[in-house]
């Protein structure tokens with residue numbers, strides 16, 4: 001399973017249930033990685049999407065403890081155990097955990113790859129991704145593309161981490 005996230009210098013990912021930055025090239029990267037695949041997200045992240053609607057051209061799986069929650073176009077799972085059993089039908093390399101903080105934290109060590117867009121800035125934040133530079137069992141690989149990318153005055157990098 002894969003994780004995909006955009007983080008700032010402190011591994012922050014969000015503020016007031018919104019993303020910290022909207023970088024068109026990062027949005028295209030996210031789409032190209034996840035289209036035709038399975039995305040797993042928390043209920044709050046679903047609500048943060050435009051119109052609170054699932055992502056097109058992807059299987060959307062949402063985690064919520066609410067037994068009555070029904071969302072057109074989404075499969076709702078009520079626990080990690082239920083999610084694991086729902087995911088059995090898909091190849092694990094096609095599953096992308098897309099946030100937010102709660103879901104990343106609960107699932108990081110079930111995953112073996114993380115696609116991290118690292119934004120070279122410090123934002124005010126209230127949600128974070130686990131720091132993979134310091135986390136036991138993870139390492140940055142391939143600085144596949146360690147090239148500096150820019151969007152106006154923002155500098156960012158596409159990084160990949162793998163479980164050792």
Ligand SMILES: NC(=O)c1ccc[n+]([C@@H]2O[C@H](COP(=O)([O-])OP(=O)(O)OC[C@H]3O[C@@H](n4cnc5c(N)ncnc54)[C@H](OP(=O)(O)O)[C@@H]3O)[C@@H](O)[C@H]2O)c1
Pocket residue numbers: 004005006007012013014015016017018019020041042043044045046048063064065066077078079080098099100101102103104106127
């Ligand atoms: N930078 C990025 O790449 C990125 C990506 C995604 C999200 N984000 C940001 O992350 C922030 C949201 O993160 P968050 O931690 O507040 O919310 P979240 O992880 O998106 O959703 C949390 C919700 O998921 C459900 N949940 C969590 N664990 C569960 C479990 N084991 N079983 C069943 N349901 C479970 C619960 O829903 P119920 O309350 O309904 O039970 C919980 O309230 C936002 O700021 C968002 O913009 C950033």
